[in-house]
Amino acid sequence: MCLLAFAVIFVSFTRILLPRINKALAERQDAIDGQREQAEQASIEAAEVLAKYREELAEARHEAARLRQEASEQGAQLIAEIRAAGLREREEMLAEAQAQLATDRVIAATELRGAVISLATELAGRVVGEPIDSVAHESDIVDRYFSDLDARNAAGLP
Numbered sequence: 001m002c003l004l005a006f007a008v009i010f011v012s013f014t015r016i017l018l019p020r021i022n023k024a025l026a027e028r029q030d031a032i033d034g035q036r037e038q039a040e041q042a043s044i045e046a047a048e049v050l051a052k053y054r055e056e057l058a059e060a061r062h063e064a065a066r067l068r069q070e071a072s073e074q075g076a077q078l079i080a081e082i083r084a085a086g087l088r089e090r091e092e093m094l095a096e097a098q099a100q101l102a103t104d105r106v107i108a109a110t111e112l113r114g115a116v117i118s119l120a121t122e123l124a125g126r127v128v129g130e131p132i133d134s135v136a137h138e139s140d141i142v143d144r145y146f147s148d149l150d151a152r153n154a155a156g157l158p
Contacts, residue, residue, distance in 0.1 A: 113146055 125131045 121132055
């Protein structure tokens, strides 16, 4: 009897339970294989995305370096232009100052000659004992004296 009970249990187990267990194991194996394939596909996609990211990062770094170089060149060009403009402005200011100095020198020389003439005529009048203002202003003596003085200064004579 035991043998009969064992045979009934064994047959039912092999015909009913064992196919269900094998089916569940097969489904589980298929699910695991599917997940493994998905994981491998995701890993491949992640590697492609990482490679693309690294490539874009390298391009961005290259572009940034190019932009820095252009900015540096533009900055150097602006500095050179500003420096040139400053030098032109300085030269213009120097030319204007030299012209103003020459003008002031002529004015001062003219005023100084007038003062020298006045002092010389006053001194001559004191030496002679009478005023000689009209004689000094009307004669070319003073003009010749200053012409001779200018010629000596131009020649470097004392």
